[in-house]
Amino acid sequence: MHDQEGTDVPRTGKIAQIVERGKLLVGTTGDYRPLSYREAEGNYWGFGIEMAEKIAQRIGVDITFVPTSWPTLSADVMADPQTFDFAIGGITITDSRKTAMLMSDGYLCNGKTILCRAGDAQRFQSLADIDRPEVCVMVNPGGLNEKFAREQLSHATIVVYPQNEEIPSQVAEGHADVMITEITEAPWYVQNDTRLAAPLLSTPFTHGEIGVLMRKGQDDLLALVNAVIAQMKADGSLRKLHEKYGLVYGYDRPEEHSK
Template identity: 30%
Template structure:
């Protein structure tokens, strides 16, 4: 009889532990702990990176800090490589990931997303003195520097451009400013970050693509946490309403990037 009681007691303890571990991931558990754990890379400037003093910072980091403050808890950032970052949600390493995770149907099938907190658009970038390219249709017969497998390269090609292959954004700008290509179709956020650091660079955005080519990112959390999702959405709405979001956005990009 004593052995049976011990086995029953052990089972109750185990179930209680499992219940507590699960509850720790919901809003009540997060508030009880006083901490929300946030997964991020820490190597993806200007969104999440380490400054000269080694401090984790960036646009996404400050957004995460602002969300935690509105929920009433402290943020604890857990860094990891991109390849396993989202999978860390399945392993309960953190409660959410804030790392420029694009909202896609495939990801929405397995996880929940907040309302979008940042938008990236395909931007048509030309030299500052270029007056002949004003729209994507003007790319016909022109040379555009792009990575060959990117969606941006496909956009350029679909509009009649000859795509000149490059390794990344910086090489695209180098070819553009040196006159070896006429344009580059690229990420609007990358361009804003570039101009923030090099405001005198002789390049400009001639046109922005329509919403069909835009990419929206949100806070991603495990499914089955509706209260946590609602709290994050409310926090995002609040920081946009009170000007906090705009202040963070201006700091990193020089403009509001929520739209």
């Protein structure tokens, strides 16, 4: 088996299983524009979706996307029997995930920020402005957004809403004041809904990276994924993908992704 650069793809290990199957199975939440979104008819699009397609091309197989969710993400990755080979989307690299599973190198810099109504942009200029009992903060369940809100906002009223992709409209319509989100996600909603603002976009509360998540014991697949990411950084295609989705490219200097 040969990849698109003509380098031999290993015939043993996890990659060999994928080649024999003839398709790469990729878990994704499909609720995180512009990284991973599932349209009503079932088609997926997004930055992470295109990254997964690049990896499948490198192996030389087709790709099938498998639904997962933020509350069940880790359990789904480690499920036996496996339902997918790795997960991709808005998955932040964390020490706990790296301890329990395998995570690739980062391919997208990220950080926590907020969405609010455009009329409230001046009202919310810091975490202290948000951390008040009268402020309703809406988050999706089971992910790092909820974790951040519960750790950092002890006074605000936190509401968990099951569908992540619907929270921006909930805020715009006045059902909540603030959404805890990421600098990767917030600009898309602001560009597509004039009712919304992301006043703290340039000063995120946290700094991190997004990567590919997979179960332990798949070191050959992890090495291939990292090789694809490194190649895309080197040849400029990762920067172009950032530009396509309106995302800030953070890999010009080595220290940029180690904040």
